[in-house]
Amino acid sequence: MELFGTLVLAAIVFCLLFLLFRGDSRYARMPPGPTPVPLIGNLLQLNQWAFHESFMKLKETYGPVMTVYLGPKPLVVLVGFDAVHEALVEQADAFAGRAVPPLFKQLKLDFGLGQSNGERWKQLRRFSLSTLRDFGMGRRNVEEWIQEEVKHLTEEFRKTEGAPFDPTITLSRAVSNVICSIVFGQRFDYQDKNFVDLLSLLEAHLRLLSKPIGMLYNMFPVLTKLIPGPFNKMLMNVNELTTFTSAMIDKHKATLVSDSPRDYIDSFLIKMKQESNNPDTEFNYDNLNMTILDLFIAGTETTSTTLRYGWLILMKYPHIQENVQKEIDMVIGQERAPAMEDRRKMPYTDAVLHEIQRFIDLQPLNVFHKTTRDTIFRGYTIPENTVVIPMLHSVLFEKTKWATPDTFNPSHFLDENGCFRMNPSFMPFSTGKRICAGEGLAKMELFLFFTTLLQNFSFCPTEDPDSISLSPDSKLVFKTLRPYKFKAIPR
Structure with a gap:
């Protein structure tokens, strides 16, 4: 009743x-x-x-x-x-x-960067963009952090010795380590229990938020009291995530050197000290905690999902994988690691990466x-x-903007001479004032992870390519990919 x-x-x-x-x-x-x-x-x-x-x-x-x-x-x-x-x-x-x-x-x-408005959003976005752009990660720049992380991931793939395996967990740890290097000033071993537990918690939390119950809670907030089970689980997840970030903040406070920031947290703590007498400041612990989570979530799930989706597409269309590898061999070879300066010489690979982001939506x-x-x-x-x-x-997927919107087609980003051509309708990171703050980092990660792994491996499916389904497991809010296995065959 x-x-x-x-x-x-x-x-x-x-x-x-x-x-x-x-x-x-x-x-x-x-x-x-x-x-x-x-x-x-x-x-x-x-x-x-x-x-x-x-x-x-x-x-x-x-x-x-x-x-x-x-x-x-x-x-x-x-x-x-x-x-x-x-x-x-x-x-x-x-x-x-x-x-x-x-x-x-x-x-x-x-709180934080992702869900804020007004003056809070303006202050946090301005600071975050400046810090992410200017930070060279101590004595090394972001590109070098990514290149180092891809080496670790490559070694993990080699350990499989060509046997079928699910890349989800290992890839998520590798991609997450890049944002960890920027935010926390350190990478974690892939077997580190706290790191593994954190990523598992993050994945479970996002999956729960993406279910219809999450949408129903937003439309009818009273349901959090009438059907409290999923909500209590979400609340527990958030509390565990913020417990981790709070511990990292406390660790940084204890070793902070005001004129020598090591990472994003240090920079934020220094800004908090500078603004301590400003009654209108948004630099406080609540916003720091949530901004760390924003960066951590955005810097882990979107990039790793894009890469996993990309490999699945290349296995379904092996001729595209072969063409990318030919361009890698021609421009980079096998003697050195890929670098961002290579991208302008690799129009086909660049086109494939852009088409992956467009197509997976x-x-x-x-x-x-x-x-x-x-x-x-x-x-x-x-x-x-x-x-x-x-x-x-x-x-x-607009039919008037793309030649074959429902088909995976790298030619969407190539002109008649095979040169890379940007399409104004390409906006997977959104556009305008709310465009993703991590767009530049994500593009760098996608290129370096993608090219380095294809330089070292050919990815082979465990089923007939024609049988591979590219449809997602969920597509309500954030598309999630069904688990799959592949074989990473050393080249």
């Missing part, structure tokens, strides 16, 4: 909110969209496992700018390059807000934005604090 009463109350609240929105002149001029039903909004009209596919179909009826209700709240969906670019670039300030999901607030994840919905003020967009009024989905899938 208690649950029934709660649902009835929620339905009444939805109706009142809906009437209030319709009665407000700002909401009366919002973009068109399907009519919502009480409580659940438009959920029954959407594919619960792939919202982006439903939004693409709705675009045929309502156009590239539409209003959709996920639960009781309206949000605006932008479909296609023109709409996304116009909002995030041409009206950047108005669409620069970050929509912080209710679940994230309940989990106290609304890692975050089809993008990270949600929100409007920072009442905004006029294409004749519609979008009120302040409205959630906005600038859908990356619609840009990366």
Whole structure:
């Protein structure tokens, strides 16, 4: 009876909110969209496992700018390059807000760089971009850190002696070590128990957040009390993750030298001291903890998933793998490690890497934005604090921007002379003021990991290439890849 009463109350609240929105002149001029039903909004009209596919179909009826209700709240969906670019670039300030999901607030994840807004976001982003750009990692630069880490990964692959194995765990540890070097000033041994446990916890946490229950918690926050099991697990995960980061911060505080920062944490702690008398500063322990987690998560999962997806694609299309290796042999050879300066001489490899990022469509919905003020967009009024989905899938697969959008085709990034050519619709890191802060690092990692491993190994599937499926395990928010095994055959 208690649950029934709660649902009835929620339905009444939805109706009142809906009437209030319709009665407000700002909401009366919002973009068109399907009519919502009480409580659940438009959920029954959407594919619960792939919202982006439903939004693409709705675009045929309502156009590239539409209003959709996920639960009781309206949000605006932008479909296609023109709409996304116009909002995030041409009206950047108005669409620069970050929509912080209710679940994230309940989990106290609304601090740090990724989920912040206003002055907090401005201060943390400015500092983080400057620190990540300028930091040479002590006496070595970031490129050298990556090159060293790829050597460790190469040795791990050699230990398999050509036997089938799942690269997920080893690759995740290698990629994570790069961001660990930048943030913590150290790499971890692949068998380090604390490191292994941390990555396992991170993977489990992201998988849980990506399940439909996570979306339901955001649409109906009351469910965290009615169905508390998954929420309590999420909260426990966050607490364990912050326990690790807090321990790293304490370790840095004990050995900090104010005029000689070793890594990102040192730089942040020094900034905290400098701003200690500023009442408006955002440099505090809550923001440091969450920014570390933001960088750690972004610097581990996205790059490692992209690489694993890339290898699967190369095994399905072995002629592409052979062409990449020919270019590696011609430009780099076998006597030295790949370096970033090689990329400009390797248009085909560069094209393949860009096409992997486009084709896998890692975050089809993008990270949600929100409007920072009442905004006029294409004749519609979008009120302040409205959630906005600038859908990356619609840009990366737009038929008018790509010759064969549904096919893996490196020629999307090559001109008639075989030279690399950037496509303006390539935006896997989003675009505008909220573009991924780690874009430069991710591109460097992808190139060096990809070329070094293909320089040393050929990747062979354990099944017929025609049988390899490229479809993800989940594609609701963040695409996750099904586990697979391959054989790394030394060249």
